[in-house]
Amino acid sequence: MIYLTMMIFVKEGKEAVFHQFEEFAIPLLEDYNGKLIYRIRPTKDTFVLQQDELPYEIHFLSFESEDDFLNFTKDERRKDFLHLKEESIRYSYLIKGTKL
Known part of the structure; x- marks a missing residue:
C-alpha cells in the first residue's frame, strides 16, 4: 500500500475548470x-x-501498489482531459509515503 499527499495550487479564476478535471479523475x-x-x-x-x-x-490518497498508481497516471481516459488540469493548476506537490 502506498499513500500520496497532494497539495494543489489552482490558478486564480480557474477553480471551475479544476472541478471539471476532478469530476473525471476521481x-x-x-x-x-x-x-x-x-x-x-x-x-x-x-x-x-x-x-x-x-x-x-489537499488530497490524501492510497493505492494498493506503486504499479496501480503508475497505471492510473497512464490511463488513456485520464489523458483525454489532462488539458483541464494543465489549464487550471499552477503547480502541485506530491508526497509519497507508507504507513508506519
Missing part, C-alpha cells in the same frame, strides 16, 4: 485500486502555521 481511482481518503479545501483560519501560500486543495 472516479478513475477505483479502476486502479486507488482511494481518495481525504479531500480538503483549507482556509487561512484552519492553519496553525503558514510560511507559504495556502493550497487550494
